[in-house]
Amino acid sequence: MKLLLTSAGVQNPSIHDALVSLLGKPIAESTALCIPTAAYPMGGPASAWRFITGQTPLPMTGLGWKSLGVLELTALPSIGEDRWVPWVREADVILVHGGDATYLCHWMRQSGLADLLPSLRDTVWVGLSAGSMVLTPRVGKDFVEWQSASDDRTLGVVDFSIFPHLGLEPDNTMANAEKWAAEIAGPAYAIDDQTAITVTDGAVEVVSEGHWKRFPA
Numbered sequence: 345m346k347l348l349l350t351s352a353g354v355q356n357p358s359i360h361d362a363l364v365s366l367l368g369k370p371i372a373e374s375t376a377l378c379i380p381t382a383a384y385p386m387g388g389p390a391s392a393w394r395f396i397t398g399q400t401p402l403p404m405t406g407l408g409w410k411s412l413g414v415l416e417l418t419a420l421p422s423i424g425e426d427r428w429v430p431w432v433r434e435a436d437v438i439l440v441h442g443g444d445a446t447y448l449c450h451w452m453r454q455s456g457l458a459d460l461l462p463s464l465r466d467t468v469w470v471g472l473s474a475g476s477m478v479l480t481p482r483v484g485k486d487f488v489e490w491q492s493a494s495d496d497r498t499l500g501v502v503d504f505s506i507f508p509h510l511g512l513e514p515d516n517t518m519a520n521a522e523k524w525a526a527e528i529a530g531p532a533y534a535i536d537d538q539t540a541i542t543v544t545d546g547a548v549e550v551v552s553e554g555h556w557k558r559f560p561a
Contacts, residue, residue: 345461346468346544347501349476351508352537353402356553359540360407366468366542367436374436376409381417381451382443382474385490395441404439404472417448420455432460437468440475442508446493448478458499473508476541480505484524486515502543504531510555511536518557525559532559 346366354360367374380392393399396414398406405412413431415438420428432438440448452458461469469479477483479501488496505528509516521534533541538554550556 345464345501346466346542347479348468348470348540348542349479349502349506350470350472350540351476351506351510351535353404353472354407354470354540355403355538358551358553359538362540362542362551363407363468363470366544369436371407371409373410375411375434376405376437376439377413377415377431377435378405378439378441379415379417379448379475380441382445382448382478383441385444385447387443391443392441402442402472404441404470409437417451417455417457420457425456429456429460432457432464432467435467437470440469440471440478442473442475444488444490444493445474445477445483445498446488446496447490448474449498450490450493452478452499461499461501477506477508481530482528484527486520486524502548504533504548506541507532507534509537510534510539510557521557522559528559529561531561533557534559 348363380395383391478498480498481500482505483496485496507521507524525532535556536554539552539556542549
């Protein structure tokens with residue numbers, strides 16, 4: 345997969361250009377699926393609705409896609425892979441909402457989507473906050489809200505962790521990011537809402553019109 349890991353969606357021209365570059369064609373010619381699942385433990389149904397409909401200041405679904413569908417992970421186990429896997433393979437991009445990354449990780453595994461990811465070589469994954477963090481090895485205990493989570497481990501598709509919304513008071517300060525990074529004890533990035541990280545064929549690049557910091561292992 346080609347990854348665009350954002351803190352708060354496609355917030356500026358630099359992130360927008362990175363998305364178009366990953367797609368290899370205009371947004372208006374690209375088909376999208378959106379995943380609202382992570383919202384339920386935190387934001388609830390209103391947050392999921394705002395994400396799906398684009399009624400939010402976090403630009404994702406309202407960017408002008410050729411078509412847009414909803415992929416609700418909790419429904420997938422009951423309808424069978426022969427039904428939903430073609431939907432995923434035919435999409436140019438998967439847009440993944442924020443919320444609780446451990447809950448999202450659980451349903452990515454339960455649904456079978458996590459197992460499908462390695463075969464989606466040309467698909468673009470655009471994550472928003474938890475939708476980005478779910479692909480990292482760990483999120484840190486402070487980002488776990490789901491009460492059934494056994495720990496803070498996630499999918500480990502990339503080898504670095506992400507501290508999103510850097511600078512958002514009172515919790516997401518640089519001081520707290522540094523404490524979080526010490527707990528993670530692995531490669532990590534703290535990124536603000538004007539920053540994203542692209543990953544293509546293992547190459548990692550920071551795209552930013554804001555502030556960010558890399559924490560080495």
